Amino acid sequence: MDYYLYRLFQRLIEYSAILRSGKLFLRIYGRFLGCDREKLYKIRYKYQGKLRSELYGDLKDLVGVGLNSKDVGKRLILPSSFIGGPRHMLEIFQDSMAITRHNNHQYIFLTMTANPNQIATERPDLVARVFKLKRRALMREIKKGKVFGPVVAYVYTIEFQKRRLPYMHALFFLQQSHKICNRDQVYKIISAEFPDESIDPTLYQTIKRCMIYGPCGNRNPQMACMENEKYTKRYPRIYTKTTTMDTDGYPVYRRRETNTVHCLANGQQVDNRDVVPHNPYLTRMFDCHINVAYV
Structure with missing residues (x-):
């Protein structure tokens, strides 16, 4: 793996035909699968004998349903050290649930997506590298900049x-003293409206380009979220004058009816009902889709 990473790195003093091969460059990513195949080969033929074990209760259950007990323990077992394997995924899932239980289930849910239509479409390594740098900067703003408040776990x-x-x-799990308890706290960090274009044109353009859902419903019945002529994602949302909390404690974000229609690049018309909840500060800074929700 280190060899391929070395070959993929661009150096100013070295000419690389690999990095200038266009779509043919994508073939090299098959070697990453080859590296995983070699790991699986070692696990299957060298380490399975050491992993042949089973619980007594499971043996009893298998014999009870008529299976041959001699075959128990011969299935291929991927250790938790194999990234992406069932045991590894279960291990990190249990760690995440332990963090959630310890922090009383209240958290900020955030989704960050790389921008489409990038110039380096034939260089997915650059796309991934830029996204990684953006992700690190985002985490730094949230943890050290305390955009949502002091973070104790994530x-x-x-x-x-x-x-x-x-x-x-x-x-993101916030410190107990900074837990979100009312609608005013939600309103301070999450918006679901278009900003005034004359006051903040940069944020306005980012919202219009990256933070619009659909449009769906009668305006676009061909959307993937439409089933039996009904939209499954609850967009467009209803107009609301202020941010409120429903009976289950979930926020209903402010979406005022301004009688202003915004036109997208494809000619579709949208308004505040179609805006995805976001944090204006982070959306303006990173100029990409960053969905923020309190749950």
């Missing part, structure tokens, strides 16, 4: 969309 996961763009889901 968990996150990186996934990839079908269009090969990375995105992050993250949960």
Whole structure:
């Protein structure tokens, strides 16, 4: 793996035909799968004998349903050290749930997505590297800058969309003294409206380009979220004059009816009902899709 990472790094004093091969460059990413295949080969043929073990209760259950007990323990077991394996995923899931139980379940849920239509479409390594730098800067703003308040714990996961763009889901647990308890605290950190274009044109353009859901419903019945002529994601939302908390304690964000219609690049018209909840400060800084919600 280190060899391929070395070959992928761009150096000013060295000409690399690999990095200038266009779409053919994507073939090298198959070697990452080859590295995983070599790891799986070692696990299967060298270490499975050491992993052959089973609980007494499980043996009793298997014999009870008519299975041959001699076959128990011969299935392929991936250790928790194999990244992405069932045991590894279960281990980090249990760690995340332990953090959630310890911090009383209240948290800030955040989703950050890489911008589409980037210039380096044939260099997914650069796209991933830029996203990683942005993610680090975002985490620094939240942890050290205390955008939401003092953070005592956090968990996150990186996934990839079908269009090969990375995105992050993250949960941030706040210090007990800074827990969000009322609608005013929610309103200070989360917005679900268009800003005034004359006051903040940069944020306005980012919201219009990155923070609009759909539009769906009657305006666009071909959206993927439409099922049986009904929208499943509850967009467009209803107008609300102020941020409130519903009976279950979840916020209903302010979406005022301003009689102002905003036109997207594709000609679709949207308003505050279509805006995804966000933090204006972070959205303006990183100029990408950053969905923020209190749950």
